Amino acid sequence: MKKIRTFLNFLLITVFLSAAILYVTPFDVDAEDMVRLHGSTTVQKRVMEPAKDAIEKALGIKLSIVGNGTGNGLADLVKDKADASMASEELIEAIESMEAATGMKASADLKGHVITSDIIKVIVHPSNPVTKLTKEQLKGLHTGKIASWKDVGGQDIPVIVVTSHAGSATKKVFQKQIMDKEAYVVGAIEVETTRKEIDNVASLPEGIGAVSAGFVNLPEYKGKVKVVETPEIGRPLMFITKGDPSPNVKKIIDFLKGEGKKYIKD
Numbered sequence: 001m002k003k004i005r006t007f008l009n010f011l012l013i014t015v016f017l018s019a020a021i022l023y024v025t026p027f028d029v030d031a032e033d034m035v036r037l038h039g040s041t042t043v044q045k046r047v048m049e050p051a052k053d054a055i056e057k058a059l060g061i062k063l064s065i066v067g068n069g070t071g072n073g074l075a076d077l078v079k080d081k082a083d084a085s086m087a088s089e090e091l092i093e094a095i096e097s098m099e100a101a102t103g104m105k106a107s108a109d110l111k112g113h114v115i116t117s118d119i120i121k122v123i124v125h126p127s128n129p130v131t132k133l134t135k136e137q138l139k140g141l142h143t144g145k146i147a148s149w150k151d152v153g154g155q156d157i158p159v160i161v162v163t164s165h166a167g168s169a170t171k172k173v174f175q176k177q178i179m180d181k182e183a184y185v186v187g188a189i190e191v192e193t194t195r196k197e198i199d200n201v202a203s204l205p206e207g208i209g210a211v212s213a214g215f216v217n218l219p220e221y222k223g224k225v226k227v228v229e230t231p232e233i234g235r236p237l238m239f240i241t242k243g244d245p246s247p248n249v250k251k252i253i254d255f256l257k258g259e260g261k262k263y264i265k266d
Helices: 002-033 041-059 070-078 091-102 135-143 169-177 194-203 247-257 259-263
Strands: 034-039 062-067 084-087 110-124 160-164 189-191 207-212 226-228 234-242
Touching (some): 034 041, 034 247, 041 062, 041 194, 041 207, 041 234, 041 247, 041 259, 070 084, 070 091, 070 234, 091 110, 091 169, 110 169, 110 247, 135 160, 160 169, 169 207, 189 194, 247 259
Parallel strands (some): 034 062, 034 084
Antiparallel strands (some): 110 207, 110 226
């Protein structure tokens, strides 16, 4: 009886190990070829999603792309949940975005790799007659010092500011370049994604927002909002890595700065 039990135990262990090997091996093989990119939705929509198929075909690299904001993406990189993070601001500012979004501290080995540049556009409801705003007017509208559209040539209706979450690079760049780092007006609507920001402004005649030009140019948003002429608000779009990029991440960077430029959306 003891020999039978020993044989059965051996058989069960063999079956278990065989099943484990069948389950784990494909995952490990796939994981070696997978590059995880987390972060800026602007980089996601303007760069990575348009170029994804071409990258995978040309380089034989599988991509996992998560648009969760510059700050959150950098936090994922620091926690080794991503192979590189996508950012739509300078490295030092991306680190500040991470700290604001998560409270985490960055490691000293972070490196930025600029892919291209981006312009932030100010958007309003299509019915808004305002076509041009100065820096001071934009600052006043977003800080609450200008509370009615009539004060900048529009209708006699209150201003409703729509903006992104605390970890958004777009919000931070706009706040730095246009608002001189002053606080947003109390009651500003904060949303989780750029798409929600556009949708909110599209549904609010009083609304104003600031988003990447790449989003405004998406076919699905054509005519839904109006772009107002403003001083240029520019920023870099980049990858961030811990130390030097891995071989696969470097291949992607080189591709996007070379042959892959044509896939980047304006």
